[in-house]
Amino acid sequence: MPSIRDVAKEAGVGVGTVSRALSGKGYVAPETKKKILEIAKKLDYNPNEIAKNLASKRTGIIGIVVPDIENPFWGKFLKYTEIELYNNGFKALICNTIGVSNREQDFIDLMKRKVIDGLIVAAHSLNNEAYQGLKRPVISFERDMGPNIPQVCSNHKQGGRLAAEKLLKAGCKQVIQLGGTYNGFTPADERHYEFKRVMEAAGASVTTIGMTWDMVSYEHYRRTMENYMELFSKVDGIFTADIGAYFCLAFAKKKGIRVPEDLKIIGFDGLEITRMSDPQITTIVQDIPAMARICVECMRDMLNGQKVESKYMVDVKVQEGGTV
CATH class of the missing domain: 3.40.50.2300 (Response regulator)
Structure with missing residues (x-):
């Protein structure tokens, strides 16, 4: 299995230059970066994900807590939230509470142990106090958890x-x-x-x-x-x-x-x-896709130390049918 040193040796650069080129953090001359990426692809070199996460103090995993995925609303929300998380470089870990409070608490504990980077919460099996004072981001979906936790909801x-x-x-x-x-x-x-x-x-x-x-x-x-x-x-x-x-x-x-x-x-x-x-x-x-996108954008921005709004409200619309 090729290592970062193998890529650096063939490219004729230092390990640090390869690391910057692959991570996108720090300056690398465009022609050098292109050469490194081509060599990494040729050697089938994939950076060690665990090592990357240790360096960044992140796992790349976001928890999503919903009441019951049997309900198609929550199934659709999970679908679009997972898509948005994936597109932003995250993986999803799903908690289906079905009204059981210790399932929700388990995910809070995972975040306290730094197994997950943040939580998008839509269940109501725990009181809001359980989420106060946490040191990692929490996004509230269709639930008012207080002024310190951003809320995303429909109008x-x-x-x-x-x-x-x-x-x-x-x-x-x-x-x-x-x-x-x-x-x-x-x-x-x-x-x-x-x-x-x-x-x-x-x-x-x-x-x-x-x-x-x-x-x-x-x-x-x-x-x-x-x-x-x-x-x-x-x-x-x-x-x-x-x-x-x-x-x-x-x-x-x-x-x-x-x-x-x-x-x-x-x-x-x-x-x-x-x-x-x-x-x-x-x-x-x-507009479930829009709300999922906002949840993930808020999570990403909070993890990057950026300020976010306290509440995001998405408009709704009428779908005509034959029952009115």
Whole structure:
């Protein structure tokens, strides 16, 4: 296996020059750098990753903590976050908490032991205090963890307003919204507050049914929608997350309720599942790729000692379907 000394010998330069050329840190004359890179490629020389990490005091690994990857929202977020991490020279280590606090704590401990360079956190199984005072970067996704931890989220207030305006334009007067934890640190609650405010300001009646934030599995949504199925015939509009909207549509058909003639349904998230139903579900789309990119850019900048904003909010938009 070739070493850095072999590359230096053939290039006729010192080991330090080879190191600077391969790492991109420090000046090397362009023609010399080109020669070194060509020799390294010819010799199939790959720098020792462990040695590089020891020198930089980094592992190149970022932890991502999510509630439940069964939910396609989190699957999509993980997909785009891993892509962005890879494009920025990082690897991802994923924690699927499924509501178990010690899993989340395990990843905090990994960071304290310098096994991972930073955390992107989207789960709620631990209190915010667990993340205070950590010496490596933490990025909060769709969770308010306090002023010292950057937060990335959708513009939920805009989403709630868009959903309300859509149902009002369709003539809805008696509506249900499912979701919202109202715990004070979940940005998603803003969409439910705004939805209720806009609907009631227009004279509509809103019944709100709260849901546990970390319970996001298909089965949890199915049971929740089934439990409230008897209310469907008493209202003319429903606002919920996409998976909930999917099950609402299925149960409405089961009860012989016509959608959208008798019942309007609007989702929130913009997942692919909304385009798999008949009719396709009208929904509010979150820009998951953009939020993933911002999370990773913040992580990269913090690791490089740069200042970042305390909060990044990404706009949402309406995806037209056939349920409103």
